Each structure stands twice: as C-alpha cells, then as structure tokens.
Amino acid sequence: MYPRNMRIYMALVGLASAVVLWLSHDVLWHLTVTYAIFAVAALGSSLVSVKMMRGQGDVSLVLPVLLTVGIVIGPAAGAWMGTLPTMNYREITGKVKWPSVLFNRAQLSLVGWGSGEVFRILGGNPAHLTLAGLSGPLVAAALVAFCSNLLFNFVAVGLRQERSFNEIVRVYYKWMLPSFFVMLPIAYLMAAVYRISGPWPELIFLLPLIAVRAWMIMVKRLHDMYDHTIRVLLVGLDAKDPYTFGHSMRVGQYGAVLGRYMKLPEDVVEQIRHAGMLHDIGKMAIPDDILNKRGRLSFRETLTIQRHPTLGSAMLARLQISGCARDWVLHHHERWDGTGYPDNMSGEEIPLETRIVSVVDAYDAMTSDRPYRNAMTHEVALSEIAEESGTQFDPIVVEQFLQLCSTVDLAADEGSGHGWDRTPNIPIEEVQAEHERQIQEYLDSQGDTPEQ
Numbered sequence: 001m002y003p004r005n006m007r008i009y010m011a012l013v014g015l016a017s018a019v020v021l022w023l024s025h026d027v028l029w030h031l032t033v034t035y036a037i038f039a040v041a042a043l044g045s046s047l048v049s050v051k052m053m054r055g056q057g058d059v060s061l062v063l064p065v066l067l068t069v070g071i072v073i074g075p076a077a078g079a080w081m082g083t084l085p086t087m088n089y090r091e092i093t094g095k096v097k098w099p100s101v102l103f104n105r106a107q108l109s110l111v112g113w114g115s116g117e118v119f120r121i122l123g124g125n126p127a128h129l130t131l132a133g134l135s136g137p138l139v140a141a142a143l144v145a146f147c148s149n150l151l152f153n154f155v156a157v158g159l160r161q162e163r164s165f166n167e168i169v170r171v172y173y174k175w176m177l178p179s180f181f182v183m184l185p186i187a188y189l190m191a192a193v194y195r196i197s198g199p200w201p202e203l204i205f206l207l208p209l210i211a212v213r214a215w216m217i218m219v220k221r222l223h224d225m226y227d228h229t230i231r232v233l234l235v236g237l238d239a240k241d242p243y244t245f246g247h248s249m250r251v252g253q254y255g256a257v258l259g260r261y262m263k264l265p266e267d268v269v270e271q272i273r274h275a276g277m278l279h280d281i282g283k284m285a286i287p288d289d290i291l292n293k294r295g296r297l298s299f300r301e302t303l304t305i306q307r308h309p310t311l312g313s314a315m316l317a318r319l320q321i322s323g324c325a326r327d328w329v330l331h332h333h334e335r336w337d338g339t340g341y342p343d344n345m346s347g348e349e350i351p352l353e354t355r356i357v358s359v360v361d362a363y364d365a366m367t368s369d370r371p372y373r374n375a376m377t378h379e380v381a382l383s384e385i386a387e388e389s390g391t392q393f394d395p396i397v398v399e400q401f402l403q404l405c406s407t408v409d410l411a412a413d414e415g416s417g418h419g420w421d422r423t424p425n426i427p428i429e430e431v432q433a434e435h436e437r438q439i440q441e442y443l444d445s446q447g448d449t450p451e452q
Contacts, residue, residue, distance in 0.1 A: 003160070009155060013107055013110070017106035020109065024076030034073065037199040042069075043085045045062045047092075059176050059179070061183065063180075063187065066108060067142055067190075068187060069112060069116075070113065071119045071126055072194045072195070075114075079110070082107075083108075083109055087105070091104070111148050111152070119137045119141035122137035122140055128195075138191055142184050146180050154168050186205060186209065190202055236284060244283050248277050251357065252273045252276035252278075254363065254410055255275070259356060261404045271325045275325035275332070278329055279361060281316070282312025282313070284315075309330050327354070334346075334350045355397045359397050360401070366385075378409050386402060
C-alpha cells in the first residue's frame with residue numbers, strides 16, 4: 001500500500017503524462033526508422049540500469065537518448081520514447097510494482113517532452129547543431145531533462161520516506177550526481193552527431209553510456225566492500241562467541257528500527273545499525289574464561305570486561321571503518337547520570353546515537369538467555385528500562401522506545417532470546433538477510449511505496 005501523499009503525487013504525474021501523450025498521439029503515424037533506432041538505443045541503455053544505494057530504485061542511463069529524441073525528432077516523439085522503450089530489466093521481469101512502473105513511464109515521458117519543448121521555445125534548430133559551436137538552447141534543454149528527472153525522483157523518494165529534500169539528496173543521490181554531469185556532454189554529442197551523420201552512429205553512444213554504468217557500479221561496490229568488511233569482523237566474533245554475535249546482530253536491527261521511528265536521517269540510521277552490530281566487537285580480545293564465566297566476576301575481571309568498548313573502538317579505528325560509529329561503540333556503556341565508562345560522560349555529552357544503542361542493547365540483553373540467568377519477558381524488560389530512565393538511559397530515548405514497543409514486540413520472534421541466534425554452519429549473509437526480513441516486515445506494515 002502506498003502512502004496517501006505518494007498516491008496523489010503519482011496520480012498527478014500520470015495524469016499530466018496522459019494529457020501530453022494524448023496531445024502527441026498524431027506522431028505515432030509518422031514514426032520512422034530513425035525513431036526505431038533511437039528506441040533500440042533507449043532500450044539498451046535502460047536494461048543496464050544500476051540499482052541505487054539502500055535499495056531506493058534504479059539509476060537509468062536513458063536520459064541522453066530521451067533528450068536527443070526530443071530535440072532532433074520533436075517533443076511529441078520524446079514523450080512517446082519515455083514510455084515502453086525506457087523500461088529496465090527489473091520492470092520487464094515483474095520485480096517492480098505496476099504503479100511504480102507506470103509512474104516511471106509517466107515521469108520519463110514528461111522529461112522527454114519537456115526537454116524538447118524547452119529547446120523549441122528557446123529557438124533551437126536541430127539543423128544548426130554542430131560539434132564546433134555551442135548551442136544555448138541545447139544546453140538549456142539538457143539541464144531541464146536532467147534536473148526534471150532528478151526532481152521527479154526527489155519528490156517521490158521524499159514522499160516515500162517522509163524525509164526532507166536535503167536528506168534525500170544527501171542519503172540517496174549524492175553518490176550518483178557526478179554520473180549525471182558525465183551524461184550531459186554525452187547527450188549534447190548525440191544531438192550534434194545526429195545532425196552530421198544521421199541516426200545509425202547514435203548506437204555508438206551505447207559504449208560511453210556503458211562506461212558510465214561501469215563507473216557507477218564501481219562506486220556501489222566500494223560501498224558494498226565497506227559492508228563486507230563489517231561482515232568479516234562479525235564472522236570472527238561468531239567464531240569467538242556465538243551468543244555475542246547473535247546479540248550484536250539484534251542490537252543493530254533494533255537500533256535501526258528505533259532510529260527510523262525517531263525520524264533520524266537514513267544515513268544515521270545505517271550508522272546506528274553498524275554501531276549496534278559492532279558494539280561488542282572488542283570482546284574478541286577478552287579471554288574466554290572471563291567472557292563465559294558463570295559466577296560473579298572478580299574486580300580485576302570486571303576491569304578487563306570494561307575494556308571492550310575501548311578495544312572495539314581501537315579495532316575499528318585501525319581498520320578505518322564505521323566513521324563516527326567508532327565513537328558510538330566507545331561510549332555505549334556510558335550512563336545518563338555520568339557513572340558509566342570509559343569516560344564518565346553524562347546527559348547530552350553522550351551522542352544521541354550511542355544513547356539509542358545503549359537502550360536496545362540493554363533490552364536485548366534482558367530478553368536473552370545467559371548462562372547465569374534466564375531471559376526476562378518483553379514486559380519485564382520494558383519495566384526495567386523505564387525504571388532506569390533518567391539514570392542509566394536518556395529519558396527521551398526511553399520514551400520513544402516504549403512508544404515503539406507498544407506497537408511491536410521486538411523479542412516476540414526470538415523465542416526468549418534464541419530465535420535469532422545463529423546456529424553453526426549457517427552463512428552470515430543468510431543470518432543478516434533473515435534479520436532484515438523480520439524487521440522489514442514491521443517497517444512495511446507502516447506503509448509501502450513504489451520503486452523508482
């Protein structure tokens with residue numbers, strides 16, 4: 001189910017596109033081989049789209065083709081080119097919901113038509129395009145094509161995520177903006193080359209578009225390598241202590257849910273998830289006889305255990321991963337009243353993200369079985385956290401957490417702390433995928449939205 005504002009927005013974009021296509025329907029009886037060649041180029045560049053970071057749709061390479069068609073054949077042809085020839089592989093294979101497919105066709109149709117109209121209104125003439133001279137109308141049309149496409153998607157993702165414009169740009173689009181600037185001169189060259197050599201050389205431009213795609217994939221893989229490094233650390237933690245592994249995975253997922261519930265920026269939510277997953281990574285350096293001791297710890301053993309935040313933060317700093325999450329790992333045992341460790345920070349001196357991790361860390365620890373005690377129930381754990389509000393925990397974070405838990409029992413699927421603990425020989429990727437699936441079921445229940 002799509003959010004109400006999203007449905008209204010999609011309907012308005014679809015209506016505007018339907019009007020443009022109806023007014024442009026006469027062009028269908030005059031389409032030539034030239035249009036067919038451009039349609040092949042459009043389909044080829046659409047099929048090799050790149051999935052965006054954090055799963056918010058795909059980045060298409062079809063814009064240069066749309067712009068060229070709108071200029072050299074006309075705005076009406078540009079409008080129709082934005083329909084079926086721009087479908088990507090995931091849309092063709094049914095992996096994108098049909099309202100999203102229609103929305104994508106509608107907005108690309110408007111982009112193809114609008115860029116051609118701007119070129120025409122500004123007095124542009126395809127017959128006057130050359131490689132030697134700069135065409136002001138063509139530059140303006142190119143900027144309109146790329147900016148309008150971005151704007152359509154900014155609004156869509158903003159309504160989907162209920163986030164601010166600045167956050168949408170920073171979290172989802174910042175990494176891909178350079179590729180748009182690379183595609184601008186390609187679009188300009190496609191239009192100019194058509195004037196000189198006709199339609200067939202346009203297919204050659206699939207090569208630079210594929211090169212742009214390769215660059216975008218490389219950027220995405222760098223991001224994936226970052227996540228892979230975190231998974232490698234967690235594999236080591238699992239080998240050291242399977243309980244701590246399962247606990248860390250749950251704390252990461254719970255922290256992400258609470259961060260989203262508190263409307264924190266999505267990139268911060270991702271950092272909270274990483275901090276939660278890695279908050280106990282320093283326990284890899286703690287001797288097993290201390291880590292798994294059933295009885296009361298001695299004073300020296302307690303001091304040894306209390307070193308794990310410092311050790312974990314130092315490990316992450318050496319590996320140069322997790323950014324500010326290193327500090328959140330360092331301080332996840334600080335207390336609101338200033339009696340925690342290692343730095344005796346208090347109140348808002350402790351980063352908000354750390355205060356979130358601390359609450360969900362305590363919740364999962366209480367609702368999980370340990371060698372020295374049985375798991376508490378969901379209700380008892382919430383009562384304990386409420387009692388520590390203003391002493392161990394940030395009162396505002398506690399309030400938000402209790403409100404969240406009034407709508408979802410985070411421990412319900414765990415079977416008193418065991419359901420999400422992994423068993424030996426199960427790949428970590430499967431464990432993470434299962435954790436994310438369970439939490440995503442809750443998030444999806446809050447509203448569904450289309451892919452762009």
